[in-house]
Amino acid sequence: MKKKNETILQAFRGEKTDYTPVWFMRQAGRSQPEYRKLKEKYSLFEITHQPELCAYVTRLPVEQYGVDAAILYKDIMTPLPAIGVDVEIKTGIGPVIDQPIETKSDVEKLGTIDPESDVPYVMDTIRLLTKEQLDVPLIGFSGAPFTLASYMIEGGPSKNYHRTKAMMYRDPATWFALMERLADTTITYVKAQIKAGAQAIQIFDSWVGALSVPDYRYYIKPIMERIFTELKDENVPLILFGVGASHLIMEWNDLPVDVIGIDWRISIKEARDLGITKPLQGNLDPAILLSDWKTIEERTKAIIDQGRDLPAHIFNLGHGVTPEIDPAILKKVTELVHHYSKQ
Amino acid sequence: MKKKNETILQAFRGEKTDYTPVWFMRQAGRSQPEYRKLKEKYSLFEITHQPELCAYVTRLPVEQYGVDAAILYKDIMTPLPAIGVDVEIKTGIGPVIDQPIETKSDVEKLGTIDPESDVPYVMDTIRLLTKEQLDVPLIGFSGAPFTLASYMIEGGPSKNYHRTKAMMYRDPATWFALMERLADTTITYVKAQIKAGAQAIQIFDSWVGALSVPDYRYYIKPIMERIFTELKDENVPLILFGVGASHLIMEWNDLPVDVIGIDWRISIKEARDLGITKPLQGNLDPAILLSDWKTIEERTKAIIDQGRDLPAHIFNLGHGVTPEIDPAILKKVTELVHHYSKQ
Numbered sequence: 001m002k003k004k005n006e007t008i009l010q011a012f013r014g015e016k017t018d019y020t021p022v023w024f025m026r027q028a029g030r031s032q033p034e035y036r037k038l039k040e041k042y043s044l045f046e047i048t049h050q051p052e053l054c055a056y057v058t059r060l061p062v063e064q065y066g067v068d069a070a071i072l073y074k075d076i077m078t079p080l081p082a083i084g085v086d087v088e089i090k091t092g093i094g095p096v097i098d099q100p101i102e103t104k105s106d107v108e109k110l111g112t113i114d115p116e117s118d119v120p121y122v123m124d125t126i127r128l129l130t131k132e133q134l135d136v137p138l139i140g141f142s143g144a145p146f147t148l149a150s151y152m153i154e155g156g157p158s159k160n161y162h163r164t165k166a167m168m169y170r171d172p173a174t175w176f177a178l179m180e181r182l183a184d185t186t187i188t189y190v191k192a193q194i195k196a197g198a199q200a201i202q203i204f205d206s207w208v209g210a211l212s213v214p215d216y217r218y219y220i221k222p223i224m225e226r227i228f229t230e231l232k233d234e235n236v237p238l239i240l241f242g243v244g245a246s247h248l249i250m251e252w253n254d255l256p257v258d259v260i261g262i263d264w265r266i267s268i269k270e271a272r273d274l275g276i277t278k279p280l281q282g283n284l285d286p287a288i289l290l291s292d293w294k295t296i297e298e299r300t301k302a303i304i305d306q307g308r309d310l311p312a313h314i315f316n317l318g319h320g321v322t323p324e325i326d327p328a329i330l331k332k333v334t335e336l337v338h339h340y341s342k343q
Numbered sequence: 344m345k346k347k348n349e350t351i352l353q354a355f356r357g358e359k360t361d362y363t364p365v366w367f368m369r370q371a372g373r374s375q376p377e378y379r380k381l382k383e384k385y386s387l388f389e390i391t392h393q394p395e396l397c398a399y400v401t402r403l404p405v406e407q408y409g410v411d412a413a414i415l416y417k418d419i420m421t422p423l424p425a426i427g428v429d430v431e432i433k434t435g436i437g438p439v440i441d442q443p444i445e446t447k448s449d450v451e452k453l454g455t456i457d458p459e460s461d462v463p464y465v466m467d468t469i470r471l472l473t474k475e476q477l478d479v480p481l482i483g484f485s486g487a488p489f490t491l492a493s494y495m496i497e498g499g500p501s502k503n504y505h506r507t508k509a510m511m512y513r514d515p516a517t518w519f520a521l522m523e524r525l526a527d528t529t530i531t532y533v534k535a536q537i538k539a540g541a542q543a544i545q546i547f548d549s550w551v552g553a554l555s556v557p558d559y560r561y562y563i564k565p566i567m568e569r570i571f572t573e574l575k576d577e578n579v580p581l582i583l584f585g586v587g588a589s590h591l592i593m594e595w596n597d598l599p600v601d602v603i604g605i606d607w608r609i610s611i612k613e614a615r616d617l618g619i620t621k622p623l624q625g626n627l628d629p630a631i632l633l634s635d636w637k638t639i640e641e642r643t644k645a646i647i648d649q650g651r652d653l654p655a656h657i658f659n660l661g662h663g664v665t666p667e668i669d670p671a672i673l674k675k676v677t678e679l680v681h682h683y684s685k686q
Contacts, residue, residue, distance in 0.1 A: 160662070169631065169634030170635060212610075246590060265587075285508070285555055287508035290508065290509035291513055
């Protein structure tokens with residue numbers, strides 16, 4: 001379905017737009033009082049597994065803030081149970097996996113995903129949103145192999161990813177087997193999302209910034225090359241994002257990806273000066289949103305000004321919205337981005 | 344006392360040395376079986392508060408690996424109880440502070456440190472080591488104000504430092520008051536360590552990489568400028584280190600600091616190309632030490648080769664040794680660094 005507002009898709013393609021489009025990572029969820037109210041009645045499982053509820057949560061920030069895209073309200077762990085990984089999201093900790101992957105045989109036991117039968121609620125939510133409810137594009141997404149593998153190997157969130165890196169260095173055969181399985185999962189999962197109606201895809205390689213450039217080149221880049229090459233044919237814009245990964249973005253610039261998402265550790269200007277030729281997405285530190293309006297306004301304007309040249313810029317945060325951030329501020333920032341970027 | 348081996352001090356000053364000196368962050372402690380055995384008999388409190396025990400733990404890696412410096416076996420939280428901060432080191436979590444700093448009046452309640460009366464066991468350990476036991480220099484250290492403040496404001500380790508940044512943005516008067524108090528503490532604590540015999544000082548601003556360059560310039564740099572200016576008169580080399588902080592090292596290069604410590608997210612060569620004019624310390628990813636010897640050797644040699652030009656290079660890891668790292672490997676790496684850098 002053609003959306004009323006497709007500005008963000010133009011920007012993802014690097015084209016000139018009337019204004020700078022904006023969305024916020026983790027714009028839906030715990031920062032919103034409507035979500036917290038819903039959580040009093042329904043569990044996280046119910047919200048994510050009931051398309052009507054999940055669609056409601058997904059479109060709330062579009063209706064309330066006027067952002068230029070919705071992003072599916074899901075966790076990056078969503079496809080993992082389908083391939084045989086038992087994940088539990090624990091409050092205050094994050095995803096916990098009781099039986100971490102250790103050996104080649106653990107990897108070989110992993111299955112494949114059939115999104116329509118394994119995660120039908122995801123596909124139904126996308127259809128509901130894109131065919132009926134949204135007048136802006138829906139961004140689908142997936143975790144990238146390194147980031148998914150880090151949870152699967154560490155058994156949960158990690159500070160230093162030493163178990164993950166140890167497998168990478170010590171047992172490259174197992175490592176690459178795992179990467180290929182997760183690439184298969186990502187590709188199949190994302191293609192299904194696109195078929196269901198998602199008009200852009202963000203790949204979250206959230207924690208890959210823990211690697212050095214030589215390690216990224218050897219252990220990760222070929223897998224990402226394969227993923228983006230296979231997804232390229234689908235003809236929807238592909239965004240790649242990671243936290244603390246500014247040392248890797250020149251590697252990303254080589255990949256067949258459309259948009260590079262950056263955090264506040266590098267500025268839009270510095271990324272351009274470095275030689276990034278693709279559209280950039282970002283990069284306000286979400287912590288700035290806890291500041292006074294004067295500071296928020298200054299920092300937001302500075303980012304917009306740096307992003308005025310082609311290829312286009314998509315305004316976003318450098319990481320997700322956290323629960324303590326005031327929705328009224330997100331609305332005000334959205335208006336500021338739209339208004340100021342027209343000047 | 345003049346040490347037999349002062350090579351590392353020459354390197355800290357940027358001078359040419361016969362070989363590349365080496366030490367490892369967190370070289371003493373849980374990775375060593377002798378330490379774990381000691382822990383069966385003594386608590387962490389006993390080890391850090393009894394100079395004989397603490398000196399033993401501190402000098403173990405010097406005797407066992409042949410590293411070119413010892414680093415005091417202490418936590419960066421050590422000086423905080425003296426100024427009125429109630430810290431508890433919880434296993435598996437890290438430092439926990441039950442009553443976090445929130446207001447200006449919380450900051451005003453903080454006291455000053457008198458190292459000889461507040462932490463006499465630290466001073467006695469340094470004297471024991473430097474006057475009698477060590478034949479290499481002892482590196483003293485302190486946490487930097489941002490990193491210490493992050494624990495004091497968050498109440499423990501944090502992923503995003505949002506409470507810390509919120510104070511910084513929302514209440515700069517309280518922020519700068521806290522920074523000045525912690526700068527006072529750092530300066531007094533470090534000066535006492537130098538007086539007791541420490542021959543170099545590393546300032547750990549471990550978590551400051553969470554900040555953008557503009558925030559670092561405004562909220563942190565003037566404080567660091569003051570600390571290093573006041574310590575400069577002591578005439579011992581000053582090292583500054585942080586994790587994931589490669590976007591800040593050009594700011595560090597402006598400070599009156601002698602040595603810049605980097606992690607594996609930037610190479611020695613890239614740091615030089617960027618314009619770093621000071622000696623560099625680092626930067627092997629400690630996770631590499633979980634790999635096979637061939638990989639460890641290759642990566643170590645590559646770092647040594649990049650560090651051959653003046654100003655001198657000090658080999659180290661890009662972050663601390665973790666408990667699962669094999670002491671035999673640390674010994675082998677030390678020998679490799681010494682041997683290969685002579686060629």
